Amino acid sequence: MNVSTCDSYITADKKLNEIYQNILKEYKQDTAFIKNLKSAQLIWIKLRDADLKAIFTPGEFYGSVKSMCVCEILTEFTNERIKFLKTWTEGIEEGEACRGTRKQKD
Numbered sequence: 001m002n003v004s005t006c007d008s009y010i011t012a013d014k015k016l017n018e019i020y021q022n023i024l025k026e027y028k029q030d031t032a033f034i035k036n037l038k039s040a041q042l043i044w045i046k047l048r049d050a051d052l053k054a055i056f057t058p059g060e061f062y063g064s065v066k067s068m069c070v071c072e073i074l075t076e077f078t079n080e081r082i083k084f085l086k087t088w089t090e091g092i093e094e095g096e097a098c099r100g101t102r103k104q105k106d
Contacts, residue, residue, distance in 0.1 A: 024037070
């Protein structure tokens with residue numbers, strides 16, 4: 001069970017990195033956006049890691065399920081980030097006044 005849960009995280013992380021790289025390529029002309037996206041991604045990674053530490057305080061014993069739970073939570077966090085980043089690659093609904101730099105769906 002631990003292996004399949006962690007495999008799900010590895011798959012999600014690869015997907016996240018693919019989407020992130022696609023955004024960097026697609027928006028490469030918008031240097032201000034790219035700078036802000038890179039900054040946001042680094043902050044998200046720090047937040048993800050801090051949230052995980054809040055859930056599983058280092059030094060505490062959580063039993064044999066800890067690694068499975070860590071992978072499960074990382075998968076959840078990563079899938080949420082994927083959904084957010086996809087708004088730059090897939091777009092958001094037409095008429096969304098607050099879309100900013102994100103694409104509009106066709």
